[in-house]
Amino acid sequence: xxxxxxxxxxxxxxxxxxxxxxxxxxxxxxxxxxxxxxxxxxxxxxxxxxxxxxxxxxxxxxxxxxxxxxxxxxxxxxxxxxxxxxxxxxxxxxxxxxxxxxxxxxxxxxxxxxxxxxxxxxx
Amino acid sequence: xxxxxxxxxxxxxxxxxxxxxxxxxxxxxxxxxxxxxxxxxxxxxxxxxxxxxxxxxxxxxxxxxxxxxxxxxxxxxxxxxxxxxxxxxxxxxxxxxxxxxxxxxxxxxxxxxxxxxxxxxxxxxxxxxxxxxxxxxxxxxxxxxxxxxxxxxxxxxxxxxxxxxxxxxxxxxxxxxxxxxxxxxxxxxxxxxxxxxxxxxxxxxxxxxxxxxxxxxxxxxxxxxxxxxxxxxxxxxxxxxxxxxxxxxxxxxxxxxxxxxxxxxxxxxxxxxxxxxxxxxxxxxxxxxxxxxxxxxxxxxxxxxxxxxxxxxxxxxxxxxxxxxxxxxxxxxxxxxxxxxxxxxxxxxxxxxxxxxxxxxxxxxxxxxxxxxxxxxxxxxxxxxxxxxxxxxxxxxxxxxxx
Numbered sequence: 001x002x003x004x005x006x007x008x009x010x011x012x013x014x015x016x017x018x019x020x021x022x023x024x025x026x027x028x029x030x031x032x033x034x035x036x037x038x039x040x041x042x043x044x045x046x047x048x049x050x051x052x053x054x055x056x057x058x059x060x061x062x063x064x065x066x067x068x069x070x071x072x073x074x075x076x077x078x079x080x081x082x083x084x085x086x087x088x089x090x091x092x093x094x095x096x097x098x099x100x101x102x103x104x105x106x107x108x109x110x111x112x113x114x115x116x117x118x119x120x121x122x123x
Numbered sequence: 124x125x126x127x128x129x130x131x132x133x134x135x136x137x138x139x140x141x142x143x144x145x146x147x148x149x150x151x152x153x154x155x156x157x158x159x160x161x162x163x164x165x166x167x168x169x170x171x172x173x174x175x176x177x178x179x180x181x182x183x184x185x186x187x188x189x190x191x192x193x194x195x196x197x198x199x200x201x202x203x204x205x206x207x208x209x210x211x212x213x214x215x216x217x218x219x220x221x222x223x224x225x226x227x228x229x230x231x232x233x234x235x236x237x238x239x240x241x242x243x244x245x246x247x248x249x250x251x252x253x254x255x256x257x258x259x260x261x262x263x264x265x266x267x268x269x270x271x272x273x274x275x276x277x278x279x280x281x282x283x284x285x286x287x288x289x290x291x292x293x294x295x296x297x298x299x300x301x302x303x304x305x306x307x308x309x310x311x312x313x314x315x316x317x318x319x320x321x322x323x324x325x326x327x328x329x330x331x332x333x334x335x336x337x338x339x340x341x342x343x344x345x346x347x348x349x350x351x352x353x354x355x356x357x358x359x360x361x362x363x364x365x366x367x368x369x370x371x372x373x374x375x376x377x378x379x380x381x382x383x384x385x386x387x388x389x390x391x392x393x394x395x396x397x398x399x400x401x402x403x404x405x406x407x408x409x410x411x412x413x414x415x416x417x418x419x420x421x422x423x424x425x426x427x428x429x430x431x432x433x434x435x436x437x438x439x440x441x442x443x444x445x446x447x448x449x450x451x452x453x454x455x456x457x458x459x460x461x462x463x464x465x466x467x468x469x470x471x472x473x474x475x476x477x478x479x480x481x482x483x484x485x486x487x488x489x490x491x492x493x494x495x496x497x498x499x500x501x502x503x504x505x506x507x508x509x510x511x512x513x514x515x516x517x518x519x520x521x522x523x524x525x526x
Binding site for chain 1: 254255256258259261262264265266268269271272273275276279280284285286288353355356358359362363366367370371374375509512513516517520521524525
C-alpha cells in the first residue's frame with residue numbers, strides 16, 4: 001500500500017514528495033485561478049452589456065422624448081386616495097392629498113367617507 | 124467507633140496530591156511539569172493575549188488532563204482506539220463507556236467534526252471579494268505553502284515518520300483547523316504539540332514576519348502603492364463557493380470536508396437569504412466549537428507523550444515552517460512585482476500564509492511603515508484567503524499520500 005510503504009520514507013523520496021506536493025498546490029491553485037478569471041470575465045462582460053443597454057436606452061429617450069398630451073395626462077393622473085376616480089387638473093398629487101385632508105377636517109368627517117370627483121386649480 | 128484517622132488516610136490516598144507525590148518516581152513529575160506549562164500557556168493567553176480564544180482553552184485542557192485521579196482524559200483508551208490489534212480498535216462505544224468528559228470532547232477532534240465546523244465559521248467570516256477581483260493572488264497563496272513542504276522534508280531528516288512529518292509540515296500553512304484536521308488523522312499522538320506550536324506561532328506572526336519581510340524586499344518595492352481592484356458583484360460572490368467546492372473536491376477529494384465546510388459557511392454569508400444561519404455559524408457555533416476544540420486538544424498534552432524530544436523538534440520545525448512559508452510568499456510577491464512592472468507590492472506575498480486576517484494586517488502595517496499613505500490591507504486579503512485554500516490543498520495532498 002502506498003501510505004504504509006511511504007511511512008518509513010527515505011530522504012530522497014521525501015524530497016520528491018515535498019517537490020510533488022508543492023507542484024500539486026500550484027497546479028490546483030493555477031487551475032482555480034483560471035476558473036475564477038473566466039468567471040470574472042463573464043461577469044464583467046455581462047455587466048458591461050447591461051450597462052451598454054441602459055446607456056443606449058437613455059440616449060434613445062434623450063433623442064426622442066415622449067411628451068404626453070394634456071388629454072393623456074388627464075387620463076393618467078389619478079389620485080390613489082380616491083380609489084383612482086379623482087381627476088386632477090394642474091394639481092400635484094401631494095397638494096391634492098393636502099386639500100382633501102383639509103376638507104375632511106373642516107367637514108368633521110373621515111376622509112374615506114368622502115368622494116372627491118376632481119380637483120382643479122382656479123387660475 | 125468510627126476510625127477518623129483511617130477515613131482521613133483513605134481520603135488522602137484517593138486524592139490527587141497523594142498520586143502526585145507517590146508517582147514522582149513513575150512519572151508524577153511529568154504531570155507537575157505539565158501543570159506548570161499549562162500555567163505558562165495561560166499566562167501567554169491571558170496576559171500577553173497570544174491567540175487567547177484558543178490558547179486559554181488549550182492550556183486549561185492541559186491543566187485538567189494532568190491533574191491525577193480526575194479521570195477526565197484517558198490516554199490509554201485512545202491508544203487502544205488506534206491499535207489495530209486491540210479489540211477496541213476504532214471503538215467509540217468503548218470511549219463513551221469508560222471515557223471521561225475530555226475523552227467525549229476529543230471524539231469531535233478525532234472525527235474531524237470540530238476543525239470542519241471551525242472552517243465553516245471561517246468561511247462565514249471571510250470576504251472572498253479581494254481574491255475574486257484579483258485571481259492572481261492565488262499564486263501567492265500557493266507560493267506561501269513552501270514552508271509546509273520544507274518542514275516536511277526537515278522532519279523526515281530529523282527522524283520522524285512520513286505521517287508525523289506531514290503533520291508537522293502543515294504547521295507552515297499557518298492554519299490551525301487544517302493542522303488539527305491532518306494531525307488527528309495522521310499522527311494523533313503529536314496533536315497537542317502541533318496545535319500549541321501552530322497557534323503560538325500564529326499569535327507571533329507580527330514578530331516572526333517583519334524581519335523576513337524587510338530582508339526579502341527592497342525599500343523601494345515596499346513603497347509601491349497598488350491600484351484599486353474592480354468591484355465584485357453579489358452574484359459572483361454567490362457562485363464562487365459553489366465553483367470552488369466542486370473544483371477542489373474533484374481535484375483532491377480528501378479536502379472535501381474542509382473546503383466543503385469553508386465554502387458552505389461562505390455561501391451562507393453571501394446568499395443574503397440565510398442571515399440567521401450565517402450569524403449563528405459566525406458567532407454562537409464558532410464560540411461553542413472553539414471551546415470544545417481547544418479544551419479537547421489541550422487534554423492531549425499529557426506529560427508522558429508531550430515531554431519528549433519530539434515536542435522540542437516540533438517547536439523548532441514549526442518556526443522554520445512559518446519562516447519559510449513567509450519567505451516563499453515574499454519571493455512569489457517579488458516575482459509578481461517584476462512581471463507586472465512594479466504594480467504589485469511584494470509585501471502582500473507574506474499574507475499568503477493563511478493566518479486570516481493577521482498576516483494581511485502585518486503586510487499592511489509594513490507597507491505603511493515604508494509609505495504612510497499606502498493601504499495594502501484589501502490587496503493582502505486576496506493572498507491571505509488564497510492561503511486558506513492553498514493549505515487545505517496541501518493537507519489534502521499529504522493526506523492522500525500518507526492517509
